[in-house]
Amino acid sequence: MIQPAYRLVAFAFLVSLLSFNAFTQVQQEIAPPYNIKTVSFTKQGENVFPYFKLSDIIQLSFDDLFGNEANYYYTITHCNYDWTPSSQLTVNDYIEGFDNQRIQVYENSFNTLQVYSRYTLTFPNKFTRLLLTGNYIIKILNEDREVVFTRKIIVYDDQVSVPLQVKRARDMDVIQEKHNLDFAIKTQAFNFQSPLQNVKIAIFQNGRFDNAIYNVKPQYTIGNDLIYKYDKETQFWAGNEYLYFDNKDIRNAVNNIARITAGDIYNTILYTNDARSSKGYTFFPDVNGNFQNKNINLSVTNQNLESDYSWVFFKLSAPAFYEKKDIYIGGMFNNYAKTDEYKLEYDEKTATYSKAIMIKQGFNNFMYITANKNGNVDGEHAVDGNYYQTENDYNIFVYYRQNNERYDRVIGRGNANSENIIN
Missing domain, CATH: 2.60.40 (Immunoglobulin-like)
Structure with missing residues (x-):
């Protein structure tokens, strides 16, 4: 029989082991569920890469397609170089104030077929200011304090030059x-x-x-x-230059859009893309994966709240990749997520891959991402090839x-x- 003293020692060891694992676990980005769309960091109204100076204003926005004004909360974790939590720091070391606060700025869409609530989180705010440079992971939580999605950012200073x-x-x-x-x-x-x-x-x-x-x-x-x-x-x-579509006028088929059909919301059907890996370099002016939400209707006064959502139908002709690699649609609009929502499905009858994704209207860069079964990017076998130009x-x-x-x-x-x- 195990004596009580030994039980206490064993319990203490187990608790310490679990705590150590929690602090050494690499923090991964968790993709949002279906109802959360258009997650982006912005600066002066423009989408930007998740890099900020310590003195910058950091703004994170996202839409909730449920449109029910749900309560969302945020936490911030400082991480080491390898994205494990900085176990030697307390929250008070890198945050002035508190995190685990409710996001207080949200607005509802109007004049759109798809309703949504748009949330905006800004740092510094009256509760939270970052004090240190480093890697950070922002977690967005629901009312039950369950993680909805996470995003990484890098906060830096200019103390050295990097030619x-x-x-x-x-x-x-x-x-x-x-x-x-x-x-x-x-x-x-x-x-x-x-x-x-x-x-x-x-x-x-x-x-x-x-x-x-x-x-x-x-x-x-x-x-x-x-x-x-x-x-x-x-x-x-x-890689190759990004592809794009432009549905700022959501009812007209222009700029790589084959046709528009109506339903509960609009359907944007794109032309079929051919794999470019054997076609040589293709010059497409792009914005390196970025996007801009915009509705060009003259009556629009707020692009963030009056830009509608559309089902965008992608189709790719790349039979040589069948059963060899998984192919995903990626860009800044979905943070290059490798989830089933963005994974192309192969149709043997037409020898094409296809997927319908709900995306906010505007100008969108996208690419086809080749990945192995674990979701790791396989750049060498890119669908659209690799060209030094x-x-x-x-x-x-x-x-x-x-x-x-x-x-x-x-x-x-x-x-x-x-x-x-x-x-």
Whole structure:
């Protein structure tokens, strides 16, 4: 028989183990349910990548298609470089005030067939102000305090410069298909302590977290400068330009829309897209996955509340991919989510993939994303191919944790566009 003292010890050990696992678990973005749409970070009314300076105003908006003015709450968690919670920090260390507050700003749509309530969360607000740079995950909760969806953001300072150049790949096997990033980290403000261990970088293509590059150490140092001149470790598959549709006039078929049909809400049927992986580079001016909600009706006074929703019917001809890879529709409009709602379905009779998705009207960039059965992006076998001519935005963030410091702070950002690619 187990003695009471041993039971207490075993119970205490189990509690400590569970607490440790909670603090070491990598925080993943949780895609919203069907009724939550058009989740976006905005700055001065424009959708932006989830990167903000510590002094910036951070604004997160989303629509609830139930339109019942439900109560939503938010919590904020500071995370380490690897997106595990910063266990050495308390909430009071990185937040002035409180989180776990109700979102107080919401409005209802009007003059739309699809009703919805639009919620807007802004930081700083009267309850909450962020105090530290770093990775953060914002959780939106319902009235029962269940997680509805989560979004990652990066908050940074400009304490170091990150000169960045996009170059063609050095490997002849992929020279036509990849972008290589050549960059350095420079500062005269302070001296890095043990830079090979204490300095980390994260590299992003078009604001995406699903294909980001982590854990690349400096190749060498020159004084206090950290140099990254790798041939393979800092390369991205270049992809192709984003596709788009434009239904700002939701009743007329223009700009890649084959026809419009009416129902409870409008149906926007797009032309069939052919896989471009064997067709060579295609020049489409794009906005690198972004979107703009807009209704061009002259009587509209509030684009956020009077832009309607439509069923958008996508169709892709890519029989070569059948039963090999999963294909998803992605863009900033859905945060590149790999869920069943955005997964294409194959029709053997027509040899095409198709999907209907409810999307808010306006101008939308989108892409077809090839992924394995675990939802991991397979850039090498992209439906629309990879071409070095493709124009992409690249961002690099520099993380630094001094000896005996309790968290990973973000001390710099580098940015470049492959439109200025060099050999």
